[in-house]
Amino acid sequence: xxxxxxxxxxxxxxxxxxxxxxxxxxxxxxxxxxxxxxxxxxxxxxxxxxxxxxxxxxxxxxxxxxxxxxxxxxxxxxxxxxxxxxxxxxxxxxxxxxxxxxxxxxxxxxxxxxxxxxxxxxxxxxxxxxxxxxxxxxxxxxxxxxxxxxxxxxxxxxxxxxxxxxxxxxxxxxxxxxxxxxxxxxxxxxxxxxxxxxxxxxxxxxxxxxxxxxxxxxxxxxxxxxxxxxxxxxxxxxxxxxxxxxxxxxxxxxxxxxxxxxxxxxxxxxxxxxxxxxxxxxxxxxxxxxxxxxxxxxxxxxxxxxxxxxxxxxxxxxxxxxxxxxxxxxxxxxxxxxxxxxxxxxxxxxxxxxxxxxxxxxxxxxxxxxxxxxxxxxxxx
Numbered sequence: 001x002x003x004x005x006x007x008x009x010x011x012x013x014x015x016x017x018x019x020x021x022x023x024x025x026x027x028x029x030x031x032x033x034x035x036x037x038x039x040x041x042x043x044x045x046x047x048x049x050x051x052x053x054x055x056x057x058x059x060x061x062x063x064x065x066x067x068x069x070x071x072x073x074x075x076x077x078x079x080x081x082x083x084x085x086x087x088x089x090x091x092x093x094x095x096x097x098x099x100x101x102x103x104x105x106x107x108x109x110x111x112x113x114x115x116x117x118x119x120x121x122x123x124x125x126x127x128x129x130x131x132x133x134x135x136x137x138x139x140x141x142x143x144x145x146x147x148x149x150x151x152x153x154x155x156x157x158x159x160x161x162x163x164x165x166x167x168x169x170x171x172x173x174x175x176x177x178x179x180x181x182x183x184x185x186x187x188x189x190x191x192x193x194x195x196x197x198x199x200x201x202x203x204x205x206x207x208x209x210x211x212x213x214x215x216x217x218x219x220x221x222x223x224x225x226x227x228x229x230x231x232x233x234x235x236x237x238x239x240x241x242x243x244x245x246x247x248x249x250x251x252x253x254x255x256x257x258x259x260x261x262x263x264x265x266x267x268x269x270x271x272x273x274x275x276x277x278x279x280x281x282x283x284x285x286x287x288x289x290x291x292x293x294x295x296x297x298x299x300x301x302x303x304x305x306x307x308x309x310x311x312x313x314x315x316x317x318x319x320x321x322x323x324x325x326x327x328x329x330x331x332x333x334x335x336x337x338x339x340x341x342x343x344x345x346x347x348x349x350x351x352x353x354x355x356x357x358x359x360x361x362x363x364x365x366x367x368x369x370x371x372x373x374x375x376x377x378x379x380x381x
Contacts, residue, residue, distance in 0.1 A: 002145055002146060002330070002333075002334075003146070004146060007142055007145065007146065007337070010334065010337075010338070011171075011341055012171070014338055014341060014342070015171070015172075015175050015341075015345055018175075018196045018199065018200060018345070018346075019175060019178055019196070021192070021195055021196045021199055022190075022192035022193050022195060022196040023192060024192065024195075025191050025192030025193075025194070025195035025196065026190070026191055026192035027192075037275060037279065038276075038278055038279045038281075038282035038283075039198070039282065039286070040194050040195055040198040041194065041198075041269075041273065041274065041275070041279040041282065041283060042279070042282050042283040042286035042287050042290075043197075043198035043201040043202065043286070043290070044194045044197040044198045044201065044269045044273070045079075045266070045269055045270060045283055045287045045290075046201035046204075046205070046287065046290050046291075046294075047197055047200075047201070047265050047266070047269055047346055047347055047350050048075055048259075048260060048263075048265075048266055048291075049201070049204065049290075049291070049294055049343060050130075050134055050343055050344065050347035051133070051134050051137035051138065051340055051343045051344035051347065052133065052134075052137070053071075053204075053294060053295075053343060054137075054204055054207075054208060054320060054339055054340045054343040054344075055137050055140075055141070055317045055318060055320055055321075055340055056137075056317050057071070057295060057298045058298055058301050058302045058305065058316065058317070058319045058320055059302075059315070059316035059317030059318075059319070061298050061299055061301075061302035062239065062302040062305055062306055062316035062319065063239070063316060064239070064242065065239050065240045065241070065242045066240070066242075066299070067242075067245065067248060067249070067252075068295070068298060069249075069295070070248070070249045070250075070252035070253040070256060071252060071256050072256065072291045072292075072295055073249075073253045073256065074252070074253045074254065074255065074256025074257035074258075074259065074260060075256055075257070075259075075260035075287070075288070075291060076288040076291055076292075077253070077257055078257050078260040078261060079260070079283055079284050079287050079288055080284060080285075080288060082257070083280065083281075083284050086261060086270070086280065087277060087280055089104075089261065089271060090270075090271050090274050090277075090280065092104075092107075093271045093272070094274075096111075098271070098272065099272055099357050099361060100264065100267065100268070100272070100354060100357045100358045100361065100362070101119065101123070101262060101264055101267040101354075101358070102115075102116045102117075102119040102120045102123070102358045102361070102362045103116060103358075103361060103362075104267070104271070105119050106119065106362075113362075113366050116358075116361070116362040117362050117363050117366070119358070119362070120355075120358040120359055120362040120363055121363075123264055123355065123358060124355060124358075124359070127263075127264065127351060127355060130351075131348055131351060131352070134343075134344040134345075134347055134348050135165055135168050135169050135172065135344070135348070136165060137317070137340060137344055138168050138340065138341055138344045138345075139164045139165040139168055140315070140317070140318060141318065141321050141336075141337055141340045141341070142164055142168075142337070143164065144318050144321050144322055144325055145321060145325060145333055145334075145337050147325075172344075172345055172348050172349070175345070175349065176348065176349045176352045176353065189273055189275065190273065193349075193350075193353075194269070194273055196346075197269065197346050197349075197350060200342045200343075200345070200346040201290070201346070203338065203339065203342045204294070204339045204340075204342045204343040204346075205290065205293060205294050206339075207335050207336060207338055207339025207340075207342070208294055208297070208320070208339055209293065209294075209296070209297065210332070210335050210339075211297075211301065211320055211321075211323070211324065211332065211335065211336045211339070212296070212297025212298075212300060212301055213297070214324065214329070214332050215297075215300060215301050215304045215323050216297065216300045216304075218327070219304060223300075226300065226303060226304060226307075229307055230303045230306075230307065233306075233307060233310075235306070235310070236303060236306045236307060239306070240299070240303075263351075264351055264354035264355055264358065265347065265350040265351040265354050267354070268350060268353070268354040268357075269350065270283075301319055301320060301323070302316070302319060304319070304323060305319030305322065305323060308323060308326060309322070309326075320336050320339075320340070321333060321336040321337060321340065324336055
């Protein structure tokens with residue numbers, strides 16, 4: 001359907017456009033002067049919706065029915081019923097000049113350096129597999145849209161650097177460095193980054209809704225036929241008639257409730273980048289609305305995928321992109337690819353920046369100071 005060169009150019013152009021938008025935002029937007037800042041803040045919170053949301057929610061729905069809902073029910077509760085708690089966290093963080101979740105937890109114990117270092121190490125160990133999952137999702141989507149091919153022609157030597165996932169990792173790492181090193185002060189508001197992440201949130205939402213509507217409206221006979229065939233297919237009907245798992249829902253809802261603020265990237269956009277209580281009040285209804293919208297068509301896509309690929313030869317996580325590809329609709333396949341790429345790259349960029357701040361402030365700088373390296377550097381410069 002596509003060749004590797006085309007996919008590479010499109011992906012590079014998209015991420016470059018995000019970087020240019022961030023660059024322009026840093027120069028055109030200033031803290032407190034942008035009337036659209038509350039909207040940008042609310043949309044940037046949607047970095048919670050990574051490639052797992054774009055691809056994995058459908059895969060989970062295809063296997064367990066409605067068990068994907070608690071993943072988003074928790075953040076909704078945090079930004080509605082838990083808004084007073086969130087507001088207090090923001091006030092305390094601003095009072096302590098906090099730049100990361102490690103700083104915030106360390107401040108609770110007298111700004112304990114060991115606590116900050118421990119939190120940093122725990123976060124790195126916990127988040128690295130999640131970062132790898134984002135890169136794997138992009139790699140898998142490329143393989144689907146290239147019909148199992150690689151970005152690098154197969155005629156080239158089978159070297160490690162020719163692997164799709166490796167090339168994606170290098171590219172995202174470069175852009176993450178470019179995004180994250182434009183500011184020296186970790187507590188300085190990154191208006192450009194927030195603008196780029198907000199734009200990415202719009203892109204992935206529009207892309208997912210477009211794919212969902214395409215699947216529903218182009219199904220043989222439309223939505224009614226899709227529902228009818230799902231109800232009459234025992235394997236599909238069984239998935240969505242599974243009994244309610246109260247314990248699972250309660251556990252996942254609680255975990256997602258705390259993750260909505262304790263994940264490094266979420267703490268960064270929700271707390272570090274917050275400017276005012278006005279932004280929180282806007283996010284209290286806009287972010288939950290966003291979560292509802294991006295999950296609105298998860299079940300129809302999952303049903304269509306189960307009906308289209310009954311033999312299980314297609315990974316359910318890839319239904320979002322496999323369905324347009326199977327129909328031979330190039331433009332919709334590309335929209336699905338860009339949506340997944342957008343969700344993954346934004347998550348990796350913000351998460352990596354947040355982790356880098358934690359490592360710098362919680363581990364590297366204290367070690368330098370302890371070993372008196374900084375004193376020697378200061379004398380030289």
